Amino acid sequence: MLATIGPIPGPDSEAEYAYETLWNGMRVIAHLPGNGSxxxxxxxxxxxxxxxxxxxxxxGLLPGPQAVLDGEIIAVDGEGRPSVERLQQRMSLHHPQAVKHALGDLPVQLMLYDILYLGEPTLQLPYTARRDLLDDLRLTTPQIRVPAGWPAPAQQALEQTRHEGxxxxxxxxxxSPYLPGRRTRDWIKIKHLPPT
Structure with missing residues (x-):
């Protein structure tokens, strides 16, 4: 499912949404076959x-039902913030020795924010139900996180992410259901405007 770039929802509709951090990572679909891998x-x-x-x-990936999750791989800088440059460096590595050498210098994290399958398809469930299922999996480890979302007000969420960098x-x-491959106004990407 893809987001549409747009303005922040106004006061009349902001309560219809949850607000998550924009990670600017590498989008991945994570398949968990149920054996811990x-x-x-x-x-x-x-x-x-x-x-x-x-x-x-x-x-955190304990044996259990098969699952398919949506998320992003990020690489963080020295302050713990996502770094596009560091991620690009890591993404460019393909040779096993180069990848092994980068594990200490360019570590990555997997940010999971949606669930498409858990023993059965979950695509038609509303966002809130899918997030509850994802939270219930308790997948948080040093390398994997299920980041929280904010309720309205939207402006407060936007200011918080600006403050945190x-x-x-x-x-x-x-x-909203999960619509694979669709770009929709059910997901709206709101970027900080550069200072004027």
Missing amino acids: VRLLSPTGADVTAQYPDLHALP YDGIIAKRLT
Whole structure:
């Protein structure tokens, strides 16, 4: 599911959305076969698992039902903020030795924010129900996080991400199903404007 770039929802509609941090990472679909491992696919379907051995077998991925999750891989800077430059450096590495050498210098994290399948398809569930299922999986480890969302007011969420050094927020309609491959106003990308 893809976001549409747009303005922040106004006071008359802001309560219809939850607000999440805009990560500017590498989008991946994470397949959890239920044996504690993870397989990472890019939006084009390429298997990128081998490039991220630090995300292969995570303590939080305990045996259980098969799951398919949506999220982003990020690389952080010295202050713990997502760095597009550091992520690009890591993404450019393909040789196993180069990847192994980068594990300490260019570590990555997997930010998971939606669930498409949990023993059965969850696409038609509303955003709020899918987030509840995702939270219930308790996947948080040093390498994997399920970041929280903010309720309205939208402006407060936007200001919080500005204060914390992020690029903006994504507004996600509380009632929206997950629409694979669709760009829709149910997800709105709101970026901070540069200072004037």
